[in-house]
Ligand SMILES: [Zn+2]
């Protein structure tokens with residue numbers, strides 16, 4: 001194969017993204033070439049552009065969650081159940097790859113998202129190594145990457161509208177250990193918070209309250225399945241807490257989920273949980289500074305359980321696909337991807353994501 005592939009490359013933090021030509025790779029046995037249909041620009045890409053993630057091998061082709069059609073396959077490839085995948089199939093792939101399954105994190109601590117061999121398309125793979133990011137017309141699916149057929153009912157736009165935020169939300173709901181009727185407060189109305197509101201309902205939550213902004217995102221949160229929203233605009237931490245208590249019969253939430261990425265949100269969240277409740281921290285993907293916590297007042301005396309949530313595993317990817325297939329008629333995932341950009345417009349898309357003008361920008365590299 002000698003055709004050229006266009007890709008948007010982030011040369012270094014704070015440097016404009018530029019379009020470069022790559023040669024289509026020679027396929028190793030049991031690998032494939034994806035023809036990209038949609039990728040995304042999410043909060044992580046803004047962090048990458050700000051240089052706030054460690055261990056990123058710039059230059060990179062960003063775009064971690066990506067979907068499309070199998071363009072070329074060498075040898076045989078299959079999904080996790082051994083069902084063969086062939087050229088022309090609409091597929092999604094798990095962006096995390098090379099998790100070793102043999103190290104201490106993988107085997108003893110059972111925390112494979114902390115495996116030191118782990119790589120992530122669009123984040124920790126370098127453009128020098130090839131087409132390992134979704135802001136490109138084609139993506140190289142190396143041997144061992146977890147692949148899945150996109151369910152017929154799931155459009156490319158719905159899959160990427162959910163995207164990485166939906167995978168994170170599946171993990172959050174698992175960490176939240178929700179029980180039937182639980183009241184849940186979600187801090188943050190970005191892509192993660194919106195998908196979490198939707199999934200919490202299906203996981204048994206009796207009442208879901210989303211705190212965030214701006215107003216159009218809170219309106220979307222209600223359509224995604226939230227029962228009530230509390231705007232950040234025009235309220236104070238005290239008035240928001242009073243509203244949460246009002247909505248939870250004076251108890252506070254059984255589970256609070258932090259999907260805001262703010263040190264102030266953490267300080268507020270511990271006070272929104274009921275005594276003996278749980279708090280899942282998912283939004284602190286980068287270091288946003290210290291929070292002021294009084295261990296006696298906020299954790300010990302409250303008997304509060306605090307759980308981190310880092311990265312995703314294969315089961316979150318596959319359950320995200322199930323959720324899209326099963327609930328996609330009721331939950332407007334495609335609407336999270338508010339606008340679609342071509343490769344030449346990526347810097348505009350990054351600016352829109354940076355200013356929080358839209359929850360998520362979609363990328364169509366063939367536009
Ligand atoms: Zn490992």
Ligand SMILES: [Zn+2]
Pocket residue numbers: 042043044045064065164165
């Ligand atoms: Zn993402």
